Amino acid sequence: MTANETESSFETELLCPAKWDSDDRWAFVVLPKSASEKLPRRGRTSIEGTLNGKPFQATLEPDGKLSHWLKLDESLLNRAKVTFGDKATFDIRAMEQEPEPTVPSDLESALTATPEARATWDDTTTIARLDWIHWVTSAKQAKTRVKRINDACEMLASGKRRVCCFDPSGYYSKAFSAPKKLE
Structure with a gap:
């Protein structure tokens, strides 16, 4: 699968999380299923793209419903001049090569x-x-x-190279979900 095959464009509302896990202001979006289905994995997937024309890179998280959600940090929100409730335009694609993850x-x-x-x-x-x-x-x-x-x-x-019995999409185990939005 090439990056071009994973390209998607969509417009969606920026959501405010009901709970904050830090003092940082952030928003999130749940990808449309049509965009998520083009990606190479249902689990964490790194993407690059634009938000209202402003470039960014991020790692999508699984939403437990065979789609993904995206956390948008305050810096990106400011660069794109958007906030909660705004409609925003996204152009995304999977990165050609998954970047090396940060090990906790x-x-x-x-x-x-x-x-x-x-x-x-x-x-x-x-x-x-x-x-x-x-x-x-x-x-x-x-x-x-x-x-x-x-x-x-x-x-x-012991030589085991992959996690067994772990559903990285959260679909079967319901381990993952997008944040709840502020009502």
Whole structure:
């Protein structure tokens, strides 16, 4: 699949999240199914494109309904001169090559402490590493996250290159969803 095959243009309303996870102001959009269906994966997918003509790169998150949602940070909102409730025009496409994901510090520390796990990690694909990170960071409780990091290191150390039994789209497990919008 080439980037051109994943191109989509659409107009949609910028939504305000009902809950804020930080002091930063951000908006979000849920991609139309027609745009999401063109993408190479139902899980996390990196895109590049424009918002009202202003370029950006981002990683889409799965919405648990076989589509994706996109978090728009305050900087991009300001550059595009848009805010909550505005209609905005998007032109997006999947990135030709998935960029190397940022490894959370707790997972990085565990990998560093387990050389066999690090060796397998370094030998996997970017997409596999993205799925491992997604599995770890999707834990809702701190103790679950710690368990997943330990399990990941054990599995990687034994030579396992992919997370098994993990639905990165959230469709079957209902693990993921777009934020609730402020009513």
